[in-house]
Amino acid sequence: MLFIDPPAFCTTVEGIVAPALRTRPIAVAPPGADRATVLALSSEARLAGIVRGMPVRQAMKLCPDLVLLPPNLELYARASRALHEILRVYAPAIEPRGYGHAFLDLTGTGRLFGPAVDVAARVQREVRERLRLPLSVGVAANKLVSQAATTVVKPEPLLEVPGGAEASFLAPHPIVVLPDLSPRILTRLDDYQLDRIGEVAAIAESALCAVFGSTGRTLRARARGIDPRPVLPPERQAEFHVAHTLATDTNDIGILHPLLRLLSERLGRRLRQSRLVARRLCVEATYADHTSVARAVPLPGATLDAELWSAARRAFTLANAKRLAVRAVALTLDRLEEAEAQLELWESGRQDATASPSVLEGARTTLRVPSPDREHALQRAMDRIHSRYGRRAVAWAHATPSDAGRRGP
Numbered sequence: 001m002l003f004i005d006p007p008a009f010c011t012t013v014e015g016i017v018a019p020a021l022r023t024r025p026i027a028v029a030p031p032g033a034d035r036a037t038v039l040a041l042s043s044e045a046r047l048a049g050i051v052r053g054m055p056v057r058q059a060m061k062l063c064p065d066l067v068l069l070p071p072n073l074e075l076y077a078r079a080s081r082a083l084h085e086i087l088r089v090y091a092p093a094i095e096p097r098g099y100g101h102a103f104l105d106l107t108g109t110g111r112l113f114g115p116a117v118d119v120a121a122r123v124q125r126e127v128r129e130r131l132r133l134p135l136s137v138g139v140a141a142n143k144l145v146s147q148a149a150t151t152v153v154k155p156e157p158l159l160e161v162p163g164g165a166e167a168s169f170l171a172p173h174p175i176v177v178l179p180d181l182s183p184r185i186l187t188r189l190d191d192y193q194l195d196r197i198g199e200v201a202a203i204a205e206s207a208l209c210a211v212f213g214s215t216g217r218t219l220r221a222r223a224r225g226i227d228p229r230p231v232l233p234p235e236r237q238a239e240f241h242v243a244h245t246l247a248t249d250t251n252d253i254g255i256l257h258p259l260l261r262l263l264s265e266r267l268g269r270r271l272r273q274s275r276l277v278a279r280r281l282c283v284e285a286t287y288a289d290h291t292s293v294a295r296a297v298p299l300p301g302a303t304l305d306a307e308l309w310s311a312a313r314r315a316f317t318l319a320n321a322k323r324l325a326v327r328a329v330a331l332t333l334d335r336l337e338e339a340e341a342q343l344e345l346w347e348s349g350r351q352d353a354t355a356s357p358s359v360l361e362g363a364r365t366t367l368r369v370p371s372p373d374r375e376h377a378l379q380r381a382m383d384r385i386h387s388r389y390g391r392r393a394v395a396w397a398h399a400t401p402s403d404a405g406r407r408g409p
Helices: 009-017 043-047 056-062 073-087 116-131 143-152 166-170 183-191 197-201 205-212 215-223 253-274 305-319 373-389
Strands: 002-005 026-028 067-069 093-096 102-105 136-139 158-160 240-250 276-287 292-302 326-338 355-359 366-370
Touching (some): 002 116, 009 026, 009 073, 026 043, 073 116, 116 158, 136 143, 143 166, 166 197, 183 205, 205 215, 240 253, 253 276, 253 326
Parallel strands (some): 026 067, 136 158
Antiparallel strands (some): 240 326, 276 326
8 A cells, every 4th residue: 555645735736836935934824813823834834843733923933934825725626636647547546635645555456567666656756747746655555554654754755664564664663653643642652651652562452451441452453553444535435524623713602503504514415425324423622722522423324414414413512511612623424324215105195294494595485394205305406406506506594583483385
């Protein structure tokens, strides 16, 4: 497996578009927010002491000549697509990981392209020639080690970890080289003065489970370079995830609930486009003090926006146990299954006395829609309108107390 890591992807792409920025310290940050933080930065900005997530005010004090750019998501997405067009020539399975980054599974391609390390070198050359993008590439037998290899590969742009040498490769490196470790685990490991990956790998599984619970088993396996996860293209992802960072911290339900609605609608569209249903929804709230709380609720094979929004509100109510202002909200759908199409035997003559009122924004008419069959029909109609006229063409309206006793025509 290969892990493709374009260093400082966003700022490098900005420098390709505007050559005058190539040697300048650059940071990408949302404009106008009263507590904006650095989302991406160039190597020059990193040398000045700036790190990702640092408040912009602090970054400007460290580097007065820092160039601040607003996020250009369309540009980054276009560059990612161009990169993936090159990668698809060499790999039948590609799993994107954010802008520019990707896992490649080269299993079964040896006769076509040769050893994986040769493919990595060819990809590097072709991407540099066609897109002017530098790449760091890790080559290993699994996703974990290939990603870790790109962390320690510098200054060399390419590193191969032979099969069977995963544990010995990881052992001397700091714990932070292991990908995707949560801050809580890193803090606990630091409390026990465990600095190296090999130190964690040498601890018995029972001892790690006593401290970290069931996570200890996974932690020890990863410290030994064991990772059974396959490379999954987007259409086969094991979960759907969306997140939003608020411009200003708030605990106003009038702001947070509409945000949950928008995020759940994005997840709903992805589910229906993939012909999947979800069995669980998790909401994670991050607070102004950088702590986070997550809660999950089960779903009965949900695909409708209304179902997901209702579940998101329930999960958020469970997660929002603090009195601090909320900084960011993330929604995750997992336990995905293929949707089963079912013919409705009595559809033509079916009547439901319990109507579910739904309101279309921008219209005065309130539509009473029987559930559940008509709700699915209404959802399909809204999806067709969104695909033809855009997401803002029609939307669910908010229920207000004055609407409680109102009946539609």
